[in-house]
Amino acid sequence: MSERTPNARTRRKSGTDTEAQSADRFDVLIAGAGYVGLALAVSIAEARPGMRVMIVDAAPEGVWEKDGRASAIAAAASRMLAQLGCWEEIAGNAQPITDMIITDSRTSDPVRPVFLTFGGEAAPGEPFAHMVMNRDLNTALRRRAEELGVDIVQGVGVDGFEVEGATVSVRLSDGMQARTRLLVAADGVRSRLRDMAGIKTLHWDYGQSGIVCTVAHERPHNGRAEEHFLPAGPFATLPLMGNRSSIVWTERTGDAERLVAEDDFIFEQELELRFGLKLGEIHVEGPRRAWPLGLTLARDFVKPRFALAGDAAHGIHPIAGQGLNLGFKDAAALAQVLVEADRLGEDIGAIDVLQRYERWRRFDTVQMGVTTDVLNRLFSNDLGPLRAVRDIGLGLVDRMPGMKSFFVRQAAGMDRSAPRLLQGEAI
């Protein structure tokens, strides 16, 4: 069987090619070239130029370029992207979210009373979040990864792997074999590598799906994001560049599937009922898709020489818009643990090193998963007494400046236990 070796550029960079080095060809092999895998690779390569990092991704070349979705990026994540040399390239096309309103209403309510408004700056002149096109995010991270000598191989998945002493032997779908000191699964919520590693998950299905699409509207949104807690689930609009907004619209799964299959006229009618006419006429742009929502938590985040990151470790409800930001936190925390261990000469794949990452991230993840789960259960219904309670709750939060700034800081991803990259510092 042939072996996949680092490319010429990587090999030159790694300096002396002793026998010891050729025995473990990669330091870190990442499965999945989404933003988590890319951010992890860039974070490691930036801090440790001598480490050999490769990403394999089962999707064929060019698929990521067709992703028309946008994501909310918290201020902490944009600080990290700035530290990694990617933000400047993204910023030009990023829409700042300058304020956010939250309402609790029925679909048919003509006026939706606003219970909570966030005017948001994480720091002076720094919006607490931006809307970024996934494509732009990927383009910037890929460019940086390649500059740093990280190989990204599209159309190649992982068929199996075995831990052999101080390395993992990885069978790739192109028939090649790679050896690495650490294998990271960043292959999404239905991670195949997680199953191969025998890691079980806890899963809750909400019976809800999120319809995702982009709308163009006549009047400007002024950087305002809105979240309406409708009886079927949250309906969020997030500002994009120009007079466009990204919609995340939760319905019961059966209804969501019916809606996306309807013709444009009927879909737009239903959308208008929820979106309203305050920004004038609306028109759906591009495809619309329904994504089933659930909460998936891996029981373990690590095994010897193996780690989960991003949705492979935790797929959460998009209600709080934190999925992507949790993924960046994983990448930042894992990179920091690995880099610090490598600077001490420790074995980066050893379980006691990897457990530092697990301890760091698990608490935060479970907390976020449970919070979004509770929020969803609290809001996705039309029970009178529950409405009254949650509206009083939201109203109280709105009147307490301390609470609000706490939520803004949290939404921006700025807590003191955050990895250094998320605080805008180098590892």
Place this chain on the structure above:
Amino acid sequence: MPQARQTSIDPREVERFSALAAEWWNPNGKFRPLHRFNPVRLAYIRDHVAAHFGRDPRGTKPFDGLRILDIGCGGGLLCEPMARLGAEIVGADASETNIEVARLHAAESGVNIDYRATLAETLADEGEKFDVILNMEVVEHVADVDYFIEKCGEMLKPGGLMFVATINRTTKAWGLAIIGAEYVLRWLPRGTHQYEKLVRPAELEKALEQAGLSIKEKTGVVYNPLADRWQRSKDMDVNYMVLAEKP
């Protein structure tokens, strides 16, 4: 650097050594306390060696070109990180078994370490010289601390560093390191440490000075049970580390 020596022992012996190596290197097994202790002592060594020899502690191979001796190396828990940091490392242990275990694991890890089943006195008499000598968790097990430190001092090049980590001889140390760690928590096998062989900082410093070394720095090391991590501290009542230099 010499290659790890090939051994000519029989396969059953190799199997026994592999089982022992797996035990030495299992971070949640019998040697868990040493694994837990490793990051704090590694950081102490790395930071002081880098500062003393003008190296970048965040660089790729900050110990490149430094010849380091690890006395009482056991299964090689310190030697392997030293090798990865770029050092030319000699690991010495009185136990032939430990040395076989360490060799086996080094081969598996792909690191180059010169392991020798020998004593510090023997190495000194052979005229070996080093830039850095590591005496980590050793002095509390030797018969004559003064003689041992003197022989180690002979092997240090002028301007070289000696690190000593050990356990203080206090009531608190008896309670925590012997009763606590050996009898209550069972972190260590009973009889690992004998109270009367523990060494007080003043005794150690005297031995180092008699060997012609000057004390550069000392620190306590305490266990933080909440973080399950060891950290440096002013409290030298139980675990402590001393750094000395040969002028």
